[in-house]
Amino acid sequence: MNKMDIINRLAEGIKLNQKVAKTAVDTILDTIKMAIVKGERVEIRGFGSFTLRKYKAYTGRNPKSGAVVHVEPKKLPYFKVGKELKDMIWKG
Amino acid sequence: MTKIEIVTNLYEKLGFSKRECANIVDTLFEIVKKTLSNGENVKISGFGNFIVKEKKARRGRNPQTGQEIQIAKRRVLNFRLSQVLKDEINSTKGK
Numbered sequence: 001m002n003k004m005d006i007i008n009r010l011a012e013g014i015k016l017n018q019k020v021a022k023t024a025v026d027t028i029l030d031t032i033k034m035a036i037v038k039g040e041r042v043e044i045r046g047f048g049s050f051t052l053r054k055y056k057a058y059t060g061r062n063p064k065s066g067a068v069v070h071v072e073p074k075k076l077p078y079f080k081v082g083k084e085l086k087d088m089i090w091k092g
Numbered sequence: 093m094t095k096i097e098i099v100t101n102l103y104e105k106l107g108f109s110k111r112e113c114a115n116i117v118d119t120l121f122e123i124v125k126k127t128l129s130n131g132e133n134v135k136i137s138g139f140g141n142f143i144v145k146e147k148k149a150r151r152g153r154n155p156q157t158g159q160e161i162q163i164a165k166r167r168v169l170n171f172r173l174s175q176v177l178k179d180e181i182n183s184t185k186g187k
Contacts, residue, residue, distance in 0.1 A: 002134075002137065003135075003137060010119055014119055024105075031098045031101045031102075033138075035097075043093070046125070084125075089128055090166050
């Protein structure tokens, strides 16, 4: 399932016009994205939460060539699955 | 940030009532949740992919008691970040 499918289902599900549904999905995703980029914790009950984790610089190795590479410090969002969703997926 | 702020943003953007906006946000997450619990992946370009992974049954140990236990076959959710979002986060100031 991709974004287009979500938009279609949303439009169908609550009788929204396609264009409005697209704007809605984009707005929701952008809001979440912006908060993550700012380093804010995003929590959606029943779904999960996003937190930005900081990683220090380290010296790594290219696993193929064995060459030493320096890895800059970076930030990566971490997604923690919410309890409800976790249980839903577990049971299938 | 919680759902309330997402609803508020949507309210400002769409001009619908707050109740309608809350319904949109809830429905969106319900759609995604239902899809994932059916074992189907959800891919959102520019954001990331939610991937359902099958985990085999294995033997584990209770780290506290050392007792051996059977861990049943299960499904877990993985989030794979989009390269676009990754770059976006790491190009902003204060690396």
